[in-house]
Amino acid sequence: MKAEQLKQEIIAYSKEIDIDKIGFASADVFEGLKERLKRQQELGYQSGFEKGSIEERTEPDRLLPEAQSIISIALAYPSRIKDGPKSTKEERRGVFCRASWGVDYHDVLREKLSKLSAFIRERAPEASTKEMVDTGELSDRAVAERAGIGFSGKNTAMITPEFGSYVYLGEMITNLPFIPDTPLEDGCGSCTKCLDACPTGALVQGGQLNAQRCLAFLTQTKDFMPDEFRSKIGNFIYGFDTCQVVCPYNKKIDFHNHPEFEPEPDVAKPKLKPLLKVSNREFRNTFGHIAGSWRGKKPLQRNALIALGHYKDKTAVEDIIDVMNHDPRPVIRGTAAWSLGKISSPEAFSAIETAMGKESDEQVLAEMEKGLAFKSEVSGT
Template sequence: MNYHDFKEEVIAYSKEIGIDKIGFASADVFSELKGRLIRQQENSYQSGFEKGTVEERTEPSRLLPGSQSIISIALAYPSKMKDAPKSKKGERRGIFARASWGRDYHDVLRDRLNKLGAYLQEHFPEVELKSMVDTGELSDRAVAERAGIGFSGKNCAIITPEFGSYVYLGEIVTNIPFPPDEPVDDSCGDCNICVDACPTGALVQGGQLNAQRCIAFLTQTKDFLPDEFRTKIGNRLYGCDTCQTVCPKNRKKDFHLHEEFEPDPEVVKPKLIPLLSISNRQFKETFGPISGSWRGKKPIQRNAILALGHYKDETAVDELIRLMNEDPRPVIRGTAAYSLGKIGNEDCYKAIKDAIIKEEDSKVIVEMEKGLEFELQ
């Protein structure tokens, strides 16, 4: 088989099925990445969501024996929302990060990868392949960088010449020896805007992320949010876009190429107070189709409670008092008490004082005490 010609056929087919960009890389060991991952572990910079060992994440042959190349794909997503509702007094809203707008990208990219894989099998019967999106062992960014999709920016995102960093990534490891593409030159240069703009200093230096400080990670945790980050998340319910929105390479980048990625404004910019009483069934029906729902409703509700405290929204007081007194989840009770303290009217402090007498969970009591400290400031 002429692999160069077959590569051109695969590229042409990828356009037919709605893949915005495709690149080809060798399946060699990702040696530089291996060193970086080891340093990440040593510095405790990992999120804990990573899959596989360092070797599995950097040696494609461990995932597919006999692998010879990796096909990397990218699909662009919008950076601007049409008809975005306004957050106003009495109707404060939270926000999901752009990467969670529209239908869960894992499903959309898997569909494209499955079609691409079927095409390979049809034309190359001896093909072996393994595809993955985001939750696989390989680093989507490292593969995309090697395959010439874009360069890895200081904000730790792949930046493409065409779409900026607003792209989803996926890959197929295969035993077909496709000719590799050339990497794209890094063009961040001296620009350090993203590093300086990160609200929590999670970008330790250009291209290195301390995931434990990253708001995108923190919004997905289920425990009490550490104190130092509570004033930083603002009204974010899931994820963070700061390091992308400030990037000059993303200026005027807004692509609406896939209907699946178009956001429902009421879903990705929802009113905060209704989130506090939403049932599991309602949550699944409303938010289940988007990627930001994967951790369930508890982190979203915790973040919504913090956002209401951030806004000092007095219209939320009754609902927060109800949660503080009645919710069976300690994280929700305690966070509600903290935000009541931030809102800080007489009803808030009286409710906390009444509740703390009956509370039995030591961690919740600590949060109630934090809430009462605002009365002294």
């Protein structure tokens, strides 16, 4: 079968299986990306979550030796929760970023790519394919940009004309020689809304991200969150959305094309106090199907403690004291102490002072000192 005829059949089939956008790119080396990645590495801007070497991330034929083309797909996801629960003084809630609403997108996109691969192999038995979603070596964004799915925004997101940046991306390397689609022109122009809104300066310049300062990354780490970022995450317990929310291309964008991505209100915006003591089984049952669960419950509980401190939630003091006194994990005990100090009630300060006499971990003791330091702010001395 001729490549162009097969390409059109693939496009038609992609619509049948509810792929919102599809594009075709060459499997040439991503030379520009390679230089940017080297620079990121030199500057220490990488997150550490990246898979593979720079060569594997920019040379498709290292992943599929006979690579000739890459097929990129995009699925739109919602930006609003219908009838979302409200946070109250008695029951404060956290929030997962929009990319973690609904069923884990990795699973959904892999299924779409698997169907697409089977379709291609039926029509071209000689076809070889390698599919990946987010956690693969290739940059989803670089592939999508080359395939004409959208353009790479200053907020480092892939911005599509139809769905804004609220899209999940995946790709398939193949040995079939498809005619590449035309990349889109950059659409950011002189706009700097995302750079101006980034609360930590993680967007160093348009299109360059220092992941070590990105709140979306920091919410996923498992150690103590650095002091300077604690006041900035608000009630986010996983991910961060501000650089997308302020983007003009996302104004009034809210697509509900896929039932799998529909947010479960109490999962997307969970109550914070119950999250502090959730068991492993309860965590898996409640959150195991969403993308935001991949790092386990520890980062989410740490972030929940920070959020309760941010809210100055006095109704949570008893629960947080219990965590500080009994949780076996130093990061959680220490963050609980900091949170109590931030809440700044007499009961909270007294509990920290009592706990210090029994605590032996140096890092936890340092966090207790930080918690007690809020006393001077309260007293004005």
